[in-house]
Amino acid sequence: MQSPFPPLFIFLLITAPAQADTTNGVVVTKSASQQVSIGSPETFTGEVHVTSRFQRAAPARIGGGDVTFDAKARTAWHTHPLGQTLIVTEGEGWVQHWGGKAQAIKPGDVVWIPPNVKHWHGATSHSRMRHIAISESLNGKSVEWLEHVTDDQYPADTSN
């Protein structure tokens, strides 16, 4: 499927620059001023859009964004050195760790992926899925990307 976004906006999620903390006051980044990025085909399968991206500078270390997966879209297998929290806000999706069964996720569900657990998350085959994703960086790195989730690994439906 042709992406609605020009190549300029295609970049890896892990390359989000740390936001310089040059203010002593509250910073509001308005929705209209935010760039929409799409998940790189190197680390995602299918159409994935990210808004509300943020990355805080030391001494803080959190970063994240609001991620929407079209039906069938998903991350590649990956790990986070300090874990990741997902808050599902729309649709129906899956999360699965290596060697485990895919678990269905829906709005309001909160997901904890412990440090260094190989996993993937994404939409079901018939519904988009949207979640807020937050992770902490360790030595400037918050994710290690691995191989793609193959069509054989991807669940056929939500009947679990």
Add this chain to the structure above:
Amino acid sequence: MQSPFPPLFIFLLITAPAQADTTNGVVVTKSASQQVSIGSPETFTGEVHVTSRFQRAAPARIGGGDVTFDAKARTAWHTHPLGQTLIVTEGEGWVQHWGGKAQAIKPGDVVWIPPNVKHWHGATSHSRMRHIAISESLNGKSVEWLEHVTDDQYPADTSN
């Protein structure tokens, strides 16, 4: 206004126990299994409900939740040792740091409150406001609560 929740569910946000990280796999906390808590009158003004609360154990240090403020409801003044990020998901609200002007916030806006900046956030006088709030704990503490936001300090409307 009478709270729809019994006193059992009234507790300070800062007393959320760290979630023991006793698993090597993904943990999904289903929406239906989550307790709804309300903001304590010691640290909030008005009706504030919190769902999807989480607190990760070391080596992770993030915690947060999905917070809904009824119209006119707001936090007390407070600070976070490692800052706080808000992602607004519904309604219209305010965020303000001490000595600064109240800034209007709407869905999709992302707010950064730097470490140790005295501030408050909440709904406008005519609309509820909902946001995801995430902060990092330092030595087990993620917030220091201060005095309430008085009616004189609270903005009269959203005309800014």
